[in-house]
Amino acid sequence: MAGFLGALSGPQAHSAIGPDSVVLVPVGAIEQHGPHLPLSVDFVIADEAASAVVNQLGDELDLLVAPTLPFSKSNEHAWSSGTIWLSADTMHQMLDDIARCVAFSGARRIVFLNGHGGNSSLLTTACREIRLAHNLLTFVIHPFLPPAYSAPELTASHSTELGMGIHGGLQETSVMMHLRPDLVDLSQAIRNVPEWLAANEHVKFGGSVQFGWLSDDFGPHGHIGDPTGASAGLGAELFDESVGSLCDQLREIAAFSFPS
Amino acid sequence: MAGFLGALSGPQAHSAIGPDSVVLVPVGAIEQHGPHLPLSVDFVIADEAASAVVNQLGDELDLLVAPTLPFSKSNEHAWSSGTIWLSADTMHQMLDDIARCVAFSGARRIVFLNGHGGNSSLLTTACREIRLAHNLLTFVIHPFLPPAYSAPELTASHSTELGMGIHGGLQETSVMMHLRPDLVDLSQAIRNVPEWLAANEHVKFGGSVQFGWLSDDFGPHGHIGDPTGASAGLGAELFDESVGSLCDQLREIAAFSFPS
């Protein structure tokens, strides 16, 4: 049965958690997303996606959702007041602590539902570390795939963004208008797309060369993308599609194991 | 104006946070609290107390509430499935990371609203570390004071608990019945009071000798106290009183500074 870990008592947790349990850890962030979006975008999306997944999966899977981590590795936004970021070292330790407890509980699968693209590589690394250290099956899923993991046709789909709506762009803005319209001020939305980067063949988002960037490397606005055409309707569509896909992914995860 | 940090945009945070701002970080936990209470007790209480304080203080203080930390140092409950605990080292690093960001933002005061007694000494240590490392004014407040900081007459007030209702006892159970009755199962409540400890003069909760304990040192039930008489009415009364006191404490904190 899908549900929230925090709602169980100790004895219930002892009974409920077993080899078939999938523990889902939503990973949020508090970080600037440009002038039109709140600091809590990644927190809201990870948190709401996790809740939607629980509701949709109902009795289908033995899924336990942990509370959403509010802070993560947002150091690309360190320059902006209000961003709260954990160092890579702190975050690796925190994930290891959590995984140790999940392994102790008897579950065999841990899934990070990552709302913040800046965590993707660290979470991928952590998957292997945790697999080796705690013998868990480990997974990372994303409500919206960061460029490094997206097929080119997807990231290129919004033409005014040139495939670079990676932070506070059309997609995230629309989803926030759907989930928390009170926190979006579309009147502040402006297009901020590094067109010069699109001219590169290799060094670009999702290109063959990975490169280190801070969000103020692309100017003072803080977001990267074109939120001007965002709408709650598009957001609802994207969010539902994402939740549907996350449920499919979780079904595959719940059935996944290595041949012994 | 009191409000939630996560609701601000980056530019709003830049404008809003200044020397008079008080950043409040609620500290929750996911840990066993006996058979009658959910793992999320400390999270719920810290989170709800923070929200109530924001509502009550309204325009009075320049208070910014960060999202509630879901996991903290709950290693006294490491033996119990479902408890998710951070090591002391992880937690010190996490607090330092958060404080670094608060200092960068221009605020001068950080307050940890601690829902989990097991964090008290670590947070007290962190207050000095952060004061020295980041030049912030630092504070810890508690919805309900842990024994080390309580006057004897208070902790002794519930006679069936012999002053030892420190974890899942009358107080926390009543407050949870008020805040989240759906998560409490009073039919599972039993009295679990280490009477042998009360006979000690020095080695006891709040005694002159501090001692290290794990919650299963007091038997298999996990809680310490007597929840059998808990009620939502008492919980409402205790919670309102606590919120009132926290607001008073925050008023004093907002006005506090050292002579220069």
Next chain:
Amino acid sequence: MAGFLGALSGPQAHSAIGPDSVVLVPVGAIEQHGPHLPLSVDFVIADEAASAVVNQLGDELDLLVAPTLPFSKSNEHAWSSGTIWLSADTMHQMLDDIARCVAFSGARRIVFLNGHGGNSSLLTTACREIRLAHNLLTFVIHPFLPPAYSAPELTASHSTELGMGIHGGLQETSVMMHLRPDLVDLSQAIRNVPEWLAANEHVKFGGSVQFGWLSDDFGPHGHIGDPTGASAGLGAELFDESVGSLCDQLREIAAFSFPS
């Protein structure tokens, strides 16, 4: 038999240390204590109290006293030349190293006799860490209780100090005049009491709000309290009373165990 660990040979240690042994680790400090007292106050008091306890307990308890740690977490005095302070991280590691060795020896009880109030919260945290990591029974005792652990009537007892004689005040100065009169220069003693703090309801020493402070937050003198009325006679009285109490505490500690 009570004695000094360092006086045993290896084979004697192997024979002497067992499940009933109590290993006592005095924790000193080298830190400024104002113009009238030497840097070694906390070292001297912890060291002398440990020796007095050994003498008094004689054959009564199986007590082994380790050499006194000279340096500890004195970072509230980092601003003052001559203070030697360990970081919180160094000190946690050092305590864990010591505890690992005590556990290896076969003893089951470790007691930190803490001469420096600034260590109190860290030692309290360490008690739980060591209990979990090394399965020892762990305790902290104080020659003189720091405010967080004192009943209000005690800390308020010296009227000119308004209950705030916490560092180099009447108590410590008198005890040093008793123990090492050659190291005290009472002609330099001045009253340094933060009266403005006494006006607070919550944010004060031993108040409901813990707060981070450095000793120069209270002015340039370095001590906090009123040593002007100190005397060797009072010091002798206080010290003897303290040693008597420590012996009582150690008797209770030696008999303490959790129900299995």
Next chain:
Amino acid sequence: MAGFLGALSGPQAHSAIGPDSVVLVPVGAIEQHGPHLPLSVDFVIADEAASAVVNQLGDELDLLVAPTLPFSKSNEHAWSSGTIWLSADTMHQMLDDIARCVAFSGARRIVFLNGHGGNSSLLTTACREIRLAHNLLTFVIHPFLPPAYSAPELTASHSTELGMGIHGGLQETSVMMHLRPDLVDLSQAIRNVPEWLAANEHVKFGGSVQFGWLSDDFGPHGHIGDPTGASAGLGAELFDESVGSLCDQLREIAAFSFPS
């Protein structure tokens, strides 16, 4: 002028390294690659690719090649004797140490030429850490792209491998037959392709779900792919194509900067 860092004297390094310099750090590994390949595959490929790039770029770029790191994060092969792996923590620290020195030298660009796919996510994380900590422009390039960064059509190109020739498969084996035929024993080559994984929609190499795996999760052979059809001719072709692409990437890197 492209050349080897180690060949410069101290004064030459002082003169030669400047804002236009690109420091290239080849990252090798010593780890099992199945029964037909030596432990040094990733070392040889990174080292040879770096040398080839130096030769090809000649005077075109101000490129300085550091010696090849022999050991890196090969913990997916920890089960296999002879594998020497650094922990994630050690490797992050080592990369930070190297970057600190590069920044001190006056260069502004550091490029990791990564021979071992298992380092990819960690190096991606390190790029941002180093960008923030040392203000360098940071890049990762690969002789052969790992699946997470490859377009599907590429990884699917060798039909018997089902797009999963990721470790010791056709590609690496052929390249080694070209570079170091003395170290390849094709008579030991067998096909080891996890066909069951290809049936997955999400959880697979380069799929939308990242997952943690160890190489013995796919059976006892150690490699993943089908080396049986490997040839020196194909290896020469692949290697030359890769070197050509790496040179193109380095040209773009040398010209890359953020708008100020």
Next chain:
Amino acid sequence: MAGFLGALSGPQAHSAIGPDSVVLVPVGAIEQHGPHLPLSVDFVIADEAASAVVNQLGDELDLLVAPTLPFSKSNEHAWSSGTIWLSADTMHQMLDDIARCVAFSGARRIVFLNGHGGNSSLLTTACREIRLAHNLLTFVIHPFLPPAYSAPELTASHSTELGMGIHGGLQETSVMMHLRPDLVDLSQAIRNVPEWLAANEHVKFGGSVQFGWLSDDFGPHGHIGDPTGASAGLGAELFDESVGSLCDQLREIAAFSFPS
């Protein structure tokens, strides 16, 4: 003026410590030394040597002696109950903490007076780390040189020890009989000399090959050497000679500086 750091008040330390000050940190240990000697040998010798040096140098040098570190890196004796050892990491951190404070005080020279041979290489490393990190002039001196630093004719001087009286042998036993006869039981003294090692050309104490050893690698006795001929008279002679040499070394240290 030579004296004890701990005897100064804060203001005195502020005045007294300056660029000409030499801060001396005696490094002791609590570790097994065989059946005839107490655990405190290295502590006693370092502590007594430091005191003797202070007395002898009198007004000659501006020497400040810190309290003796009781615990250090004694892990070669980890197998023996009663040994208290710090990890290499803890000890490096502790030395860095101490050096940071010395540098802050305005002194320019720090000297470790090392009573435990097992610390020698770590202290040598620390000298460079501290020189670079804190810009101090750094030194290690020994009451009795460990073999790696001794000229062959010296270590070979006691014929029954074959130059291997490195731990609890003739030298240390005699000195302890001089300093603390109450702690020596010569009736327990036996010869424990690894004659097989003397046959080696390279792998031996002070040989061209350094090798890692634990004291129980040489049998169960714990000491290495031949204490049977020890006497207080010889100890007095050795100790006086050592103190004289330490004073000479400190004179040279106080005058030492690099050309600017």
Next chain:
Amino acid sequence: MAGFLGALSGPQAHSAIGPDSVVLVPVGAIEQHGPHLPLSVDFVIADEAASAVVNQLGDELDLLVAPTLPFSKSNEHAWSSGTIWLSADTMHQMLDDIARCVAFSGARRIVFLNGHGGNSSLLTTACREIRLAHNLLTFVIHPFLPPAYSAPELTASHSTELGMGIHGGLQETSVMMHLRPDLVDLSQAIRNVPEWLAANEHVKFGGSVQFGWLSDDFGPHGHIGDPTGASAGLGAELFDESVGSLCDQLREIAAFSFPS
């Protein structure tokens, strides 16, 4: 059979490595060596010495040579562009990682062939740490002994160097002229001998007082010694002699064990 670890396949490593195997880890450095020598001196010497030893020992010993570590603790040259140095902490962790893998493989002996004198004390410390943590027999050998481990007559042998040709002097320059004449520019060679240091009785290279130094403490040239008389012929002689001695040392190491 002596050979290179990296040349083995995984299954070959599994078969080949056993209790009699000696794993040799050459330790190089990239650091300034004055105006006449390249940054790679220590790398070249360690690497070439290891290869020569393999060739010379042939089938005699079960010796496996790991790839040469390119970077190590060269922080005495941190001031010079092009030097790449690892912190002491990084290097301790890296050595522990390597040793963990060697112990896992079933070998019982690990030998560090150290090309950089600045690593000597750290490697000596690591020998004990690894012996205790991983139960390996551990050794450090040097192509050319650093002063702390040299007999006085050896270090004093080159009269113009006054026994202080410790870095880029006659010995290293000659050996490099033999091994890699293309990397030496003898026209840049100048004598740089700290004659003032030779006047000291205690504080000097190989003296009774260890002291912390950085290479620019001895002026801006970077090397210490007199390379002006260097020749390839002398280098060949020294190198052959050294390789011969290293082989002897390794024979003794391969036969070395503690009595059980």
